[in-house]
Amino acid sequence: ITYRTNNRSVPYRGELIVTKYRLMFVTKPPDTIQVLVDVPLGMISQIEKIGGQARSNISDGAAYGIEINCKDLRHFFFGNAKEQNQRRNLLDHLTRLVFPFSISKADITNPLQFFNVRIQIITKFQSK
Numbered sequence: 070i071t072y073r074t075n076n077r078s079v080p081y082r083g084e085l086i087v088t089k090y091r092l093m094f095v096t097k098p099p100d101t102i103q104v105l106v107d108v109p110l111g112m113i114s115q116i117e118k119i120g121g122q123a124r125s126n127i128s129d130g131a132a133y134g135i136e137i138n139c140k141d142l143r144h145f146f147f148g149n150a151k152e153q154n155q156r157r158n159l160l161d162h163l164t165r166l167v168f169p170f171s172i173s174k175a176d177i178t179n180p181l182q183f184f185n186v187r188i189q190i191i192t193k194f195q196s197k
Contacts, residue, residue: 094147132148
């Protein structure tokens with residue numbers, strides 16, 4: 070995985086670590102500059118795929134990857150090679166962790182049922 074910043078033309082190569090609470094990027098040892106990106110998942114506001122069919126003629130690694138926008142106006146781009154097919158797995162995993170709840174049509178038509186389960190659980194804890 071590579072991490073590209075605006076002030077450097079060559080991207081940093083390293084490891085992207087995703088936990089239940091944080092997203093971290095750490096450069097690999099051959100790079101002389103140590104870069105650490107540490108973002109709490111609660112600060113992420115948008116995750117977007119970059120590249121694909123529209124940019125298939127561009128061979129640069131910066132044209133294919135994931136762009137992350139944060140609530141505190143930070144912006145990150147993590148690129149990877151098309152051959153690795155990691156982008157889809159990373160996007161799915163991050164989306165599940167960052168935006169854990171999805172509301173279905175049944176929840177919209179009957180919102181009391183959606184919240185009723187949580188209210189019952191809270192009531193059980195309060196009665197003990």
